Amino acid sequence: MHMKSFLAWVLFFCVGLASQQALSQAPAAPAASAAPEAAASASEAATVAAPAPVAAPAPVVAAPAPAASAPAPLTHPGLVGAETLNGADTAWMMTSTALVLLMTLPGIALFYGGMVRKKSVLNVMACVIAICAVVSLLWFAVGYSIAFTPGSGALGHYLGGSERLWFTGLDYVKDAQKVAVSHIAPNIPESVYAMFQLTFAIITAALVVGSFVERMRFSAMLIFMSLWTLIVYAPIAHWVWEPNGWLARMGALDFAGGSVVHINAGIAGLVCAYVLGPRHGYGREPFTPFNLGLTMAGAGMLWVGWFGFNAGSAVASDGRAGLAMAVTHIAAAAGALSWMAAEWMVRGRPSLLGLCSGLVAGLVAITPAAGFVSPRAALVFGLVAGMACYWGATGLKRLLNADDSLDVFGVHGVGGIVGSLLTGVFASKAISGVEGDLLTQAIGAGSVMLYSLFMTAVALWVTSLFVSLRVSEASESDGLDITQHAERLGT
Amino acid sequence: MPSNEKIAIAAHLHVLLRRKTGRVTDTEWMASNREYAAEVARFAREKSVEDNHPDLAVWADKLEEIMATPDPKPRVPLVQMVSEAVKERAVPAPREAPPPDRLTPARSIDTEEEVYPESGFIESTFGAIFGDSESHRDRKHRDPNAPRYVKSLR
Numbered sequence: 001m002h003m004k005s006f007l008a009w010v011l012f013f014c015v016g017l018a019s020q021q022a023l024s025q026a027p028a029a030p031a032a033s034a035a036p037e038a039a040a041s042a043s044e045a046a047t048v049a050a051p052a053p054v055a056a057p058a059p060v061v062a063a064p065a066p067a068a069s070a071p072a073p074l075t076h077p078g079l080v081g082a083e084t085l086n087g088a089d090t091a092w093m094m095t096s097t098a099l100v101l102l103m104t105l106p107g108i109a110l111f112y113g114g115m116v117r118k119k120s121v122l123n124v125m126a127c128v129i130a131i132c133a134v135v136s137l138l139w140f141a142v143g144y145s146i147a148f149t150p151g152s153g154a155l156g157h158y159l160g161g162s163e164r165l166w167f168t169g170l171d172y173v174k175d176a177q178k179v180a181v182s183h184i185a186p187n188i189p190e191s192v193y194a195m196f197q198l199t200f201a202i203i204t205a206a207l208v209v210g211s212f213v214e215r216m217r218f219s220a221m222l223i224f225m226s227l228w229t230l231i232v233y234a235p236i237a238h239w240v241w242e243p244n245g246w247l248a249r250m251g252a253l254d255f256a257g258g259s260v261v262h263i264n265a266g267i268a269g270l271v272c273a274y275v276l277g278p279r280h281g282y283g284r285e286p287f288t289p290f291n292l293g294l295t296m297a298g299a300g301m302l303w304v305g306w307f308g309f310n311a312g313s314a315v316a317s318d319g320r321a322g323l324a325m326a327v328t329h330i331a332a333a334a335g336a337l338s339w340m341a342a343e344w345m346v347r348g349r350p351s352l353l354g355l356c357s358g359l360v361a362g363l364v365a366i367t368p369a370a371g372f373v374s375p376r377a378a379l380v381f382g383l384v385a386g387m388a389c390y391w392g393a394t395g396l397k398r399l400l401n402a403d404d405s406l407d408v409f410g411v412h413g414v415g416g417i418v419g420s421l422l423t424g425v426f427a428s429k430a431i432s433g434v435e436g437d438l439l440t441q442a443i444g445a446g447s448v449m450l451y452s453l454f455m456t457a458v459a460l461w462v463t464s465l466f467v468s469l470r471v472s473e474a475s476e477s478d479g480l481d482i483t484q485h486a487e488r489l490g491t
Numbered sequence: 492m493p494s495n496e497k498i499a500i501a502a503h504l505h506v507l508l509r510r511k512t513g514r515v516t517d518t519e520w521m522a523s524n525r526e527y528a529a530e531v532a533r534f535a536r537e538k539s540v541e542d543n544h545p546d547l548a549v550w551a552d553k554l555e556e557i558m559a560t561p562d563p564k565p566r567v568p569l570v571q572m573v574s575e576a577v578k579e580r581a582v583p584a585p586r587e588a589p590p591p592d593r594l595t596p597a598r599s600i601d602t603e604e605e606v607y608p609e610s611g612f613i614e615s616t617f618g619a620i621f622g623d624s625e626s627h628r629d630r631k632h633r634d635p636n637a638p639r640y641v642k643s644l645r
Contacts, residue, residue, distance in 0.1 A: 115644060286640040343645075357645060393645040407645060 074183035076150060077169055077190055082177040086187040089316045093185075093192045096312025100199035103305030105132055108206045111298030111356070112213065115406050118290045119479020120214045122487050127209045127221055132202050134222060135229050139198045140167045146234040148182060148197060150244040157246040160238050170194060184243065185315045196312060197237070203309075204233055204261045210406030211269030212276050214287075215476050218484045220467045227459040228268065236260050236448055252444030253427055253436055255324070256313035258368025258419045259448040266413020267452040269404055275460050276470050278403035280477065287405075290489075292352050299356035303332050306363045310370035323431065324370040327378035328363065334382025335362020335389075342390040354390075357411060361389035364415030365422065372427040372436065381422055388418045420445040497522040497557050504535060504550045511547065512538045521554070528558045 074080075109128040113121045135143075145164035150156050163169065170191040171180040180190040205225050212221075239245040240254045247254075254260060279287070289295065310328040314321035339358025340350045365385030366378055373381070392414030393407040404410065420441050427436030463469060470476075475483035482488060501521040508514045514534065521528050532551040539547035 283642045286638050287644070288640050289644065353645060390645070394643060397643055405644075407643075410645075 074181070074186050077148075077163060077180060077182050079171060079173070079178040080181050080186065082179045084186070085179060085181070085189060086316070089318075090188045090192055092317035092321065093188050093196055093312060093315060096308035097192065097196045097199055099305045099308025100196070100203065100312065101132075103302050103309065104128060104199070104203045104206045107298050107301035107305055108203065108209075109298065110294045111302060111360075112210050112295075112406055114291045114294030114296075114298065115210075115289045115353070116213050117287055117479070118489060119481055121290050121481065121489055123218065123480035123484050124209065124213050126218065126485055127213075128206050130218075130222060131205045131209065131225050134226055135202045135205050136198060138226055138229055139201055140170075140194070141165070142230055143201060143234045144194050144197065146230065147201075147237040148184060148194070148242055150183070150242060151238075156244050157249065158239065159235055160242060164194075184241070187316065193315070196315075200257055200261060200309075201229055201233055201237070204257075204265050205229055207261070207265035207408060207412055208268045208272060211404045211408040212272045213405045214480060215276055215279050215470050216272075217468060217471050218480070220463050220469045223466055224459055224463040224469075227462060228456060231459060232268065232452055232455045233260075233264065236264055236451065239447070240444070247444050247447065250443070251434070251437065251440050253372055253423050253432075253434065253441065254368045254420065254444065255371040255423075256310045256367045258364070258416045258423070259445050262364045262367060262412040262416030263420065263445055263448050264416075264452045266409040266411075266416060267449050268456040269408030270400070270402060270413065271453055271456040272460065273402040273404040273409075275457065279405065280473060282403045289353070292356075295356055296352055299359060302363065303359055306332070306367075309363075310367060314371055320371055320431070323375075327370055327373060327375055327381075328366055330375050330378040331362040331366035331382035331385070332359045333362070334379050335359055335365065335386040336382075338362070338383045338386025339390045340386075342387050346390075346394075357389070357393065357407070358386045361385045361411050361415045364389070364412050365419035368416070368419045369423040369426065372423060372432040372434070374426075374428060374431065377422075377426040377428075380426070381419060384422065385415050385418050389415050417445055417449075494522075494557075494562055497562075500550065500553050500557050501528070504531065504547075504554055507544075507547055507550060508535060508538070511542065511544050514538075525558050528554055 105128065106125075109125045112128070113124045116124050142165060145162055146160045149160040149163045151159055151161040169180050170189075171178070172189070172191070173179070181188070182190045182193045185193045205228065208225075208228070209221070216224075237260050239247040240252060240260050242248060252259075281287075306328055307325050311321040311325040314324055336355050336359035339354050339361060343354040344350045362382035362385050365381045366373075369377070369381060389411045393410035396414065397404065397407065397410050400409070402409075421438060424436040424438035424441035427434065429435045460469065471480065471483060498518065501516075501518045505516045505518045505521065508516055508531070516531055517527070521531055532555050535547040535551035535554075539545055539551070
């Protein structure tokens with residue numbers, strides 16, 4: 001029954017792909033050539049101006065004519081000459097893409113896998129890999145176009161257009177030396193930019209897994225994540241990171257995804273936890289983590305990979321990316337120590353899980369601010385986030401009374417909210433060219449929270465029409481490894 | 492440490508039970524634990540009747556009798572007594588802190604769950620800066636066997 005539902009999705013996907021191939025006859029859109037201008041926008045893709053040619057004085061011949069007026073900047077994805085691309089930026093963005101993907105595979109897989117009980121470790125890892133695969137295909141099919149094309153008219157403020165549907169675009173024409181670029185990042189190939197953004201979509205969906213581990217049916221998870229990526233993640237990414245998005249136009253600052261990724265995932269996780277209900281034995285039995293060593297290994301990958309997450313969001317290998325890297329590291333360190341101190345005072349001793357959680361909290365908080373704040377401010381981000389997220393994972397969790405199994409809302413949701421609001425306080429015009437505004441940040445965070453809450457619930461409801469969301473009690477008791485995958489850990 | 496006599500009687504009864512009934516017993520525990528000794532004696536009497544071994548009953552009585560007598564005070568070597576007396580005169584013994592109340596497990600400030608014993612971070616760090624706080628002095632020792640990972644991982 002569940003296999004049939006999944007096959008129905010696959011069939012729909014293939015029909016769409018085939019029809020798009022049949023209909024797609026128009027040549028590539030005419031490209032605007034020449035160097036793109038730097039655009040200091042509120043979006044996370046701050047472009048870098050290609051160096052303007054310096055007019056050297058001609059000693060003999062007549063002075064060169066003044067340079068022709070610079071071509072209008074791109075407003076849509078299109079083809080440009082390959083010579084306009086920046087090799088260093090491209091190399092760094094490809095590296096960042098790999099780093100961010102490493103954060104998910106195997107960073108999140110290990111981080112979460114070590115925290116669940118032994119009988120569900122493989123299921124968690126399977127969920128992460130499956131999400132990577134499903135989101136990847138959906139991204140190039142539909143998601144990237146919805147998120148990162150400007151759309152048209154007023155609707156374009158909320159949803160992208162169809163220019164990049166069904167794996168189109170991302171062209172590389174060797175003979176003509178033309179490469180497709182995104183208007184948001186004209187200094188790098190669009191294929192690289194789309195891949196980079198894909199890794200963000202993947203990790204956001206993977207983060208949500210932590211809220212419903214040990215009880216969600218695998219087929220339901222696949223369907224839910226497919227819907228969620230398209231109807232929740234992609235529109236929110238459009239609002240915040242597409243220059244035509246309404247939050248970007250309003251001036252909400254989110255350098256690398258404090259709201260798009262973390263608040264979004266946190267709220268979605270909370271909704272999943274409420275809808276699916278608590279695990280059997282929750283609140284009565286201890287749910288001992290399988291192996292916190294795996295969790296630490298995953299946390300280490302997250303810390304290092306986050307350099308790609310934040311510094312890569314500069315979409316250039318320049319001073320701003322370097323600053324983003326530094327503030328990311330400072331915030332992670334401060335977050336780890338801050339959580340550790342809070343836990344030491346409350347529980348009487350520090351823990352490895354606390355250190356790992358604290359560093360993630362610091363990283364989450366600095367994410368929206370990485371390209372806007374100074375290192376000194378990053379220290380504040382980390383210290384505040386460590387304490388706030390500790391409360392989020394303990395006191396607030398008890399208040400909310402939801403079995404958010406791995407504290408997705410407590411760490412990512414609370415950390416994202418803290419980081420987004422602090423960005424409004426600490427954003428420096430000298431660094432980024434823009435000033436922060438606390439009210440604007442609050443509106444941005446609140447909008448994302450409300451939309452994610454409502455649409456996640458819709459996605460769960462739609463999923464429940466096809467398959468049961470939760471496994472049976474017996475399956476849950478036996479463990480999802482054996483009941484969903486017929487596999488066991490070796491020892 | 493049980494007295495030599497207790498161990499001797501327990502050992503003798505252990506051998507008898509082993510030979511005549513096949514039952515294996517713990518000699519040292521028999522000489523230390525009254526309940527265990529009483530149970531072994533009961534078993535020995537039962538077997539003495541069933542299998543017609545009167546000596547089992549005799550030694551069971553001896554065991555019960557010796558277990559009822561209190562252990563003599565342990566003898567402290569003279570050298571040790573002298574050295575302790577010299578030390579006490581040189582350095583007065585520090586006042587000991589009141590023993591921790593282990594009957595009531597401590598609970599976290601913001602939760603009701605039992606938590607692990609303190610590490611001394613507060614006392615060594617904040618105590619030095621701000622002075623000892625009453626809440627930390629009064630904080631009871633926590634039960635190291637308190638359940639963790641119930642309702643929350645962190």
